[in-house]
Amino acid sequence: MQTELLFEKSELSHFETSTELAEIKVVYRNENKSKVKITNSKDVFNILNSLYDKDTIGFQEQFYMLLLNKANVFLGWTKLSTGGISGTVVDLKIIFATALKALSSAIIISHSHPSGNIKPSNEDISVTKKINDAGKLFEIKLLDHVIIAPDGSYYSFADEGTL
Numbered sequence: 001m002q003t004e005l006l007f008e009k010s011e012l013s014h015f016e017t018s019t020e021l022a023e024i025k026v027v028y029r030n031e032n033k034s035k036v037k038i039t040n041s042k043d044v045f046n047i048l049n050s051l052y053d054k055d056t057i058g059f060q061e062q063f064y065m066l067l068l069n070k071a072n073v074f075l076g077w078t079k080l081s082t083g084g085i086s087g088t089v090v091d092l093k094i095i096f097a098t099a100l101k102a103l104s105s106a107i108i109i110s111h112s113h114p115s116g117n118i119k120p121s122n123e124d125i126s127v128t129k130k131i132n133d134a135g136k137l138f139e140i141k142l143l144d145h146v147i148i149a150p151d152g153s154y155y156s157f158a159d160e161g162t163l
């Protein structure tokens with residue numbers, strides 16, 4: 001048995017002009033003319049250190065993502081969330097929707113620890129694993145997760161071999 005959906009021409013034109021429907025539109029603009037290549041965690045830290053709000057890093061967790069192409073050239077960044085003293089929410093759907101829209105081949109995630117303790121928590125380890133596993137489905141490599149403290153110290157999952 002075969003089912004067919006038939007629409008009158010007038011019904012289709014209603015869809016094209018309706019304000020009742022949400023339009024999904026994908027737009028990609030890359031106006032970044034510089035070719036900054038990421039080769040190590042110090043390169044990552046230098047970019048991230050310029051992004052974190054120095055006025056709030058000591059009392060609010062912030063979560064950022066760097067987007068890279070296949071050659072590890074920095075495409076851009078996005079702030080994913082701002083939280084409280086001891087945590088912030090990270091949504092995997094937003095991470096990968098953003099990475100896919102930017103045609104990223106790799107990502108680096110980072111968040112701050114207002115306490116100054118750069119040792120990853122169990123939750124940090126868990127979310128890193130989830131992001132890493134999800135990235136494999138999309139062939140988007142998680143290169144590093146960097147935890148930054150207000151004093152400028154940092155922990156790199158890649159450097160420590162915990163990624």
